Amino acid sequence: MSSAFEVRGGNRLKGDIVPQGAKNEALQIISAVLLTPEKVTISNIPDILDVNLLIELLADIGVAVNRVSRDTCEFTAANIDMAYLQSAEFKKKSGRLRGSVMIAGPLLARYGKAYIPKPGGDKIGRRRLDTHIIGFEKLGVQFVYDTDDNFFRLEAADGLKGTYMLLDEPSVTGTANIVMAAVMAKGTTTIYNAACEPYIQQLCKMLNSMGANISGVGSNLITIEGVTSLKGCSHAMLPDMIEIGSFIGLAAMTQSEITIRNAGVEHLGIIPEKFRQLGIHLELRGNDIYVPAQDSYEIQTFLDGSILTMYDHPWPGFTPDLLSIVLVVATQAKGSVMIHQKMFESRLFFVDKLIDMGAQIVLCDPHRAVVIGLGREHALRGITMSSPDIRAGVALLIAALSAEGKSTIQNIEQIDRGYQYIDERLRRLGADIKRV
Ligand SMILES: CC(=O)N[C@H]1[C@@H](OP(=O)(O)OP(=O)(O)OC[C@H]2O[C@@H](n3ccc(=O)[nH]c3=O)[C@H](O)[C@@H]2O)O[C@H](CO)[C@@H](O)[C@@H]1O
Numbered sequence: 190m191s192s193a194f195e196v197r198g199g200n201r202l203k204g205d206i207v208p209q210g211a212k213n214e215a216l217q218i219i220s221a222v223l224l225t226p227e228k229v230t231i232s233n234i235p236d237i238l239d240v241n242l243l244i245e246l247l248a249d250i251g252v253a254v255n256r257v258s259r260d261t262c263e264f265t266a267a268n269i270d271m272a273y274l275q276s277a278e279f280k281k282k283s284g285r286l287r288g289s290v291m292i293a294g295p296l297l298a299r300y301g302k303a304y305i306p307k308p309g310g311d312k313i314g315r316r317r318l319d320t321h322i323i324g325f326e327k328l329g330v331q332f333v334y335d336t337d338d339n340f341f342r343l344e345a346a347d348g349l350k351g352t353y354m355l356l357d358e359p360s361v362t363g364t365a366n367i368v369m370a371a372v373m374a375k376g377t378t379t380i381y382n383a384a385c386e387p388y389i390q391q392l393c394k395m396l397n398s399m400g401a402n403i404s405g406v407g408s409n410l411i412t413i414e415g416v417t418s419l420k421g422c423s424h425a426m427l428p429d430m431i432e433i434g435s436f437i438g439l440a441a442m443t444q445s446e447i448t449i450r451n452a453g454v455e456h457l458g459i460i461p462e463k464f465r466q467l468g469i470h471l472e473l474r475g476n477d478i479y480v481p482a483q484d485s486y487e488i489q490t491f492l493d494g495s496i497l498t499m500y501d502h503p504w505p506g507f508t509p510d511l512l513s514i515v516l517v518v519a520t521q522a523k524g525s526v527m528i529h530q531k532m533f534e535s536r537l538f539f540v541d542k543l544i545d546m547g548a549q550i551v552l553c554d555p556h557r558a559v560v561i562g563l564g565r566e567h568a569l570r571g572i573t574m575s576s577p578d579i580r581a582g583v584a585l586l587i588a589a590l591s592a593e594g595k596s597t598i599q600n601i602e603q604i605d606r607g608y609q610y611i612d613e614r615l616r617r618l619g620a621d622i623k624r625v
C-alpha cells in the first residue's frame with residue numbers, strides 16, 4: 190500500500206456519504222467474542238487497519254474467523270492457544286493497535302489468565318493502563334509487570350470475585366475490559382465512575398444478549414451479576430460518530446453540501462451541538478444529517494460575550510477524538526475559539542502544519558491552542574506534511590481539501606487505521622485526491 194495522499198484543494202463537494210461501522214466500538218465488540226466457545230456473528234465491521242489487525246490477532250490465538258462478507262464476520266473462540274500470548278510475535282502485533290489491550294478482560298473471565306504487552310495506538314501523550322489493572326486486581330487478579338518490555342502477566346489463581354470499585358477515571362477501554370472480566374465472576378460487581386459512552390452501552394447490550402446480567406447501562410454506575418457461561422449472539426456496530434463529526438467538519442470547511450446517511454443520530458450526544466457552536470448549520474433529518482453549503486460560519490461566544498472554549502470531557506461530554514477536527518474547521522470561521530485538549534498532552538502539535546498553511550493559531554501550551562478564524566479572507570495554501578495521528582491526519586486532510594493548490598500528506602497509514610476507503614469515498618463526493 191502506498192503511503193501518501195496527493196490532494197488538490199478547492200473543490201466543492203456534493204452528495205451523500207454513509208459512515209462506516211464504529212472503529213472504537215468494533216475493538217471492544219470483537220474482543221468480546223473470546224467470552225464464549227459459541228459462534229458470534231458481527232456485522233457493520235469497518236474495513237480498517239486497526240480492526241483487521243485485531244481480527245488477525247484473534248485468528249492467531251486460535252479463534253475461527255469466517256469473513257461472510259466485507260463487513261460481516263463469524264467468530265468461534267472454541268480453542269484458545271494461551272502459549273501464543275507469551276510469544277514475541279504476539280507482543281509485536283499487539284503493539285500495533287490500542288484495542289489489543291481489551292483481549293485481557295475476556296481471557297481472565299474465561300481462563301483466569303491473560304497477558305498485556307505494551308499496546309499501540311496513537312502517540313498522543315501518556316496512556317496509562319492503571320485503571321484496567323487496578324480494576325482487575327479488585328476482582329482478584331494478581332499481576333507481574335516486566336519493566337524491560339512493558340509486559341503484564343495477569344492471573345486469578347482463585348478465580349474472579351465480584352466486588353465494588355470506584356474507578357480512578359472513567360477510562361473507556363478500561364471500563365470495557367473490567368466489564369468483560371466481571372461478567373462471569375462470582376457474585377456482584379459494581380463499577381462506579383464507569384465510562385458510559387454509546388460504545389460501552391453497545392458492549393453491555395451485546396453481553397446481555399449472550400446471557401450476561403448487566404444493569405445501569407448508559408450510566409456511570411454499572412452492576413454486573415456474574416453468570417457461569419455465555420452463549421453466542423449476533424451484533425451490529427453503530428455508525429462511527431468520529432467519522433460523522435469529521436464529515437460535518439469537512440462539509441463546512443470545503444463549503445460543500447453533504448448528506449450523511451444513517452448517522453445513528455440518537456447516539457451522537459453533544460456532537461451536533463458542538464459543530465453548531467462553530468456556526469455550522471446542520472439539520473437532523475430522520476436518521477440523516479444534512480449539511481448545506483455555507484459561504485461562511487461564525488463561532489458563537491459565551492453568553493457574556495467572552496471567547497468560546499471547546500474542551501474534551503468523558504461522555505456525555507465532548508470526545509477528545511473530535512477536537513482536532515473542530516480546530517481545523519475553526520481556522521476558516523469568523524471569530525475565535527480556544528481549543529483545550531485536557532485528556533492528551535501531545536495531540537495539538539499538528540497545528541504547526543496548519544500555521545504553515547496560513548492558519549492563525551497560537552499554541553499556548555501542549556493542551557491549549559487559540560484559533561483566530563480567517564473568515565475566508567484568504568484560503569489556506571497546500572503544502573507537504575506528515576500525518577502524526579489518526580484524527581490530526583484527517584484534520585490535515587480536511588485542511589488540504591479546502592486549500593489552494595496541491596498538498597501531499599505522508600504517513601497516511603495513520604488515517605487508514607480508522608477511516609475506511611477514505612480516498613475512494615471522498616472522490617465520489619468530488620474531491621481531487623489520490624494515493625501516491
Ligand atoms: C480504542 C479506543 O476506544 N480508544 C479511545 C479510548 O482510549 P482509551 O480507553 O485508551 O482512553 P481512556 O478513556 O483510558 O483515557 C484517555 C486519556 O484521558 C485521560 N483521562 C481520562 C478520563 C478522565 O476523566 N480524565 C483524563 O484525563 C486518561 O488518563 C488518558 O490519558 O478513549 C479515548 C477517550 O475518549 C479516545 O480518545 C480513544 O480514541
Ligand SMILES: C=C(OP(=O)(O)O)C(=O)O
Nearest residue numbers: 287288310311510579580
Ligand atoms: C485515539 C484514537 O485511537 P486509539 O485509541 O486506537 O489510538 C482515536 O480513535 O482517535
